[in-house]
Amino acid sequence: MSIAADVPVPSPSMPTVSSPQLVARLRAHLDGPFGPVRDHCRGLDPVTFGPPPEPLPTEEHRARVTAQLTALAEQPYAADGFPPQQGGTARYAQAVAAFEMLGHTDLSLFVKAGVQWGLFGGAVSLLGTRRHDHLVPLITSGELQGCFAMTETGHGSDVQSLLTTATLDPATDEIVVHTPEPAARKDYIGNAARDGRLAAVFAQLIVAGESHGVHCVLVPIRETDGTTAAGVTVEDCGAKLGLGGVDNGRLSFDHVRVPLTNLLGRYGDIDDTGTYSSPIDNPGRRFFTMLGTLVRGRISVAGGAGAAARSALAVTTRYAAGRRQFAAPGADVETTVLDYRTYQRRLLPRIATAYALQVAQHELVTAMDDVLSGRASSEQDQRRLETRAAGIKVLTTRHATDTIHECRELCGGAGYLWANRLAALKADTDIFTTFEGDNTVLLQLVAKSLLAEYQATFGDLDTLGIVRFGARLVGGTVIERSSARGIVQRLVDAAPGREEDVTFGIRGTQLRLLREREEHLLEGLARRLRRATAPDADAFAVFNATQDHLVEAAAAHVERIVAESFAASVEECADRQAKEVLARVCDLHLLATIERHKAWYLEHDRLSPARTKALTALVNEICAELRPLATDLVDAFGIPDGLLTTEMSGTA
């Protein structure tokens, strides 16, 4: 089969030239349900909230960001993130969508606001009880600044093993917070080095000699005059690769006493008699439930990473559309760099992926709103949200790091200059791949969730059971479908079956290929993990031997979810012109994703060598087809011009 067979017949309504109308229509699609709040954010003064025009000395940058946070507190976004009984408006999705737009400003402000309202405010709001509600308005207004003191020097990913202790002293009804050893020091804590007055400290709660696992206690770390509180040691983490405006610090506690009421006791409290009780008996389940309430932070990080990647793509595409280098033989003018195939290949699939991730992010934020508002309240809803959030966070932060670096390279020396923003975008977002959950650890969390049903019945399954389980896996009992399952299933069902030759231009075929990969990887993983049940098996050795497989399966799952979300959104697009373009962008994202995994498809006999070669040719062709619309595609991101002022040398 030739490539021609794969190329859908061009529609007469497919735009081939740039137009403001197209930009507006694409933007409407990308803004999705959050158009009003995104437009509101677009109106923020870029001088007040934008990045510093040059790198500032640490203390100046920190002071600038603190002032920006105060200015931001006058906007409605922070209050949107809290329920009415805490003085908020319970517009959770709007709060996160607005926060995502902050990703186009100085990312130090994005992180500082995330620490203050998302993490610190989120802990008080979601782990606290009625007695803590009065604090939330002070947090929303910025009057009370705080820290989220979870990570320790010795434990980042493994939160359950934190070493800090919070011990009840029944004699005084106080909790004694203590750092028993250097590895227990709270590390990399945002807002700690300069501004935070109150810290939400995660520690092992000990009552009458018994540990009840990790809980959160509010500990004052500074007096109102800014001096460090007694018993608290604050160190400054000093300079970092990026995020210079965030005052990360280290906190140690020497038997610091706080009232019992400072325990954020929603999931485990101590009564007047000094007795501990929890609505969740199982300590493991309690721990993961507490952690699960903090899912918003991970979702926000994904949003900020996506925004930063879009900023980089917009800067670079505008540069590439104006930059010329080398004249073709016989040509009067030099060639625009965006006309070169290698340039297109490096830039356009990443723009397509940015579209897909934007749509997936909005779907994620909507799912989060359902859970936080109580519309979806089952444990399964909560678990699925956590899994989805972890997965999207991994994919989007990977995409951001990869894309921003590629954009820097595509702009050469101009991309290295501070004035053109790529430098700061790169340095600031690098840490996104490892904070709010290391990406490799998060993928294991995703895989664990996918295998949850398997694990629940793990001990009892014989070989036959495993085979049956495998069958169920394919049938979709375990594999989560995206919310657009109906549309996607219709597309897949309409595509030719596996036994027929693959035609890449058919959406259902594209989606089927991604599904098949995920399912096969998960089935294989389940089979391999079965070995851990053998009587003489070293459980760690079995796990470790499959770790690379596990991580790959998880990533395949998230890629499939993102692809389905995007494909469904294109199907639902009501504007005919935008739909044509979006369909092409969707083709590019899906096919480039499949192409990236072509070794797998060949290895597993899902695609023939002739077909994978045709795939590469087709991706090239779609890049060339979308090239005239490249600037429209990035203009549709709707990033305020005031935030993208560039000094891109060589542009027309």
Added chain:
Amino acid sequence: MSIAADVPVPSPSMPTVSSPQLVARLRAHLDGPFGPVRDHCRGLDPVTFGPPPEPLPTEEHRARVTAQLTALAEQPYAADGFPPQQGGTARYAQAVAAFEMLGHTDLSLFVKAGVQWGLFGGAVSLLGTRRHDHLVPLITSGELQGCFAMTETGHGSDVQSLLTTATLDPATDEIVVHTPEPAARKDYIGNAARDGRLAAVFAQLIVAGESHGVHCVLVPIRETDGTTAAGVTVEDCGAKLGLGGVDNGRLSFDHVRVPLTNLLGRYGDIDDTGTYSSPIDNPGRRFFTMLGTLVRGRISVAGGAGAAARSALAVTTRYAAGRRQFAAPGADVETTVLDYRTYQRRLLPRIATAYALQVAQHELVTAMDDVLSGRASSEQDQRRLETRAAGIKVLTTRHATDTIHECRELCGGAGYLWANRLAALKADTDIFTTFEGDNTVLLQLVAKSLLAEYQATFGDLDTLGIVRFGARLVGGTVIERSSARGIVQRLVDAAPGREEDVTFGIRGTQLRLLREREEHLLEGLARRLRRATAPDADAFAVFNATQDHLVEAAAAHVERIVAESFAASVEECADRQAKEVLARVCDLHLLATIERHKAWYLEHDRLSPARTKALTALVNEICAELRPLATDLVDAFGIPDGLLTTEMSGTA
């Protein structure tokens, strides 16, 4: 065939535990012919030459680096890079090897020294005539600081199209240097914003109305008191992503007059009668010959990138060997992160590649020494050196960017802190992928060179001719063999032929697989470019359609060269214990490279799906096998401890 068939029988002399003896032996191998000069550099005071402990304000950092350069001028390295008639010692290889070691200090110093001695000094030394020899000792001592003013705002990669003019005024025997338009402004010029007094300016030389193409003219840009020279405009490029200690600036010239003798006239001079003459008649050949003399800069950038990657690998491996996270079920202590498979997979193949690139770099430096000293003086020698330099520069700078980022992620928050060096290594070396030649452009240069014989006879070839040419390509007429061709050929010949099943443990088979890929890619490329000869063919369209193929072929070529160099060096290693370990490291580098391209091998029916799966399993196995030696492998880099002081939290 099972994986077991691929695994060579472990030798009883293969070390399985760390030892200082092993480190010393591996270091001797890595130091190769440059042990003495590398040891000399290891003795430099780390306090004087090391990176600043925290990011400094721009002017402070610049002043620090200028002072470091002055201190460095007291060492013999700079003089090593020049011939005796210019006051040097003509130890070219030693100069570049020493310069590479500077890559372990502050990379701003590395770049500043490279601008002063490599680029500026190199231009005067290699493009100048006897009348410029007296300048070189002043440059060596640092008394005369200078700039290499080649890149313009409008032209970076396309140097031949520079717009700055250098016009002879025969009335006064002066050359008038002029910036005719904003795009002709010299941009990103190191040493321009603060320290440079003399600039080597590349400009179109115009004599009596006729342009002779790009030549280099010395133009004073600052008076001895530091004020800007008349007619010269200096702008500061401002802050950058990294390399804060390098004073990059922009230079514009308003009809600046310099004596005729300021023309660096080795490849094109003007006599007393105002007549231009050149030893090279063809202007294109002249241009490329002039540019070719500057190959040392590209080689040095590769060296610095390799050093930076080794610094990152050393920091990270030491961290990973001490960091523990998550306890295995039933275990008393938590697992060392280096024991996790995903961690090993991310770290160890990159260490193996660092070994391969170090060996290839030394071979490249030796080849450069042969050319600069005149021992290898044919045009073919020169061209091969340029091709090799371009290719190694691409591979090493890619490796550095990829590795340093991966290391940052592997260290989590600790890797983000300035104190642990990864932040600076990342920011400073990012630009290495695009300066001294954009990597994508350089790969095209490599491909062009590989196709040179083809192109020379391009117009005359009919289909049969192409087929014959293709055959010669496979036979090795065009494809350059590494200098270790004899050893490599013997290994390849000893391996089973293509028709037999692939056994990955056989070195000759590994090398044959890399050769086959290169040859097939080149053959296909030649066939596709043939279309450009069709009478109605759009030459640019044909070129552009093959651009991705061309870049892939070039990279495959360089990967093969690097692999062969490393394999040959292992064969030649006289120390039995070191040889065992190096052979395993070489297996890992080669097999991980083949694995990265497994889609290609499957697509071209060179490996079966069963074999590529076995390949992945084998790479995993070798990682686990080398894990106990991981710290020895990076200790063998021989990076002075004073330059790697870390505050890696969580290390034991």
